[in-house]
Amino acid sequence: MAKGSTMLKVVGIIMIVFGAIWTIISLIAVVGASALAASLGLSGIYVVGCLIALLSSVAELVTGILGVINCDKTEKAQMLLICAIVVVALSFLGNILFPIISGTSASVVSFLIGLILPGLFAFGAIQNKQG
Secondary structure, eight states, X not given: OOTTXXXXXXXXXXXXXXXXXXXXXXXXXXHHHHHHHHHHTOOTHHHHHHHHHHHHHHHHHHHXXXXXXXXXXXXXXXXXXXXXXXXXXXXXXXXHHHHXXXXXXXXXXXXXXXXXXXXXXXXXXXXXXXX
């Protein structure tokens, strides 16, 4: 068993759960924002924000699934690391754009939480890669 396989499997399962929940919430938000924008004649910027959240949650879900499937395969560690970096980038983008779109202040707590799971996943992938 590779060194980081347990970390990848555990964090991957958690990412699957949260990714699935946030995908459902994001789909509802996209539909709601679209309906609201259409009925009130608002800008589509809210829909764009919801689409970014949807993309981020789907990326987290897929990364979690790939982590659970490939946790014992050291040759897949580089791909898993790239997936974790993509999730971090999307989380970062969402945490930067959402306050701009919504006009609220940035949440440090949300930002940190959004980076913890992909960070642990990346750590597991690096350990897995090292054997």
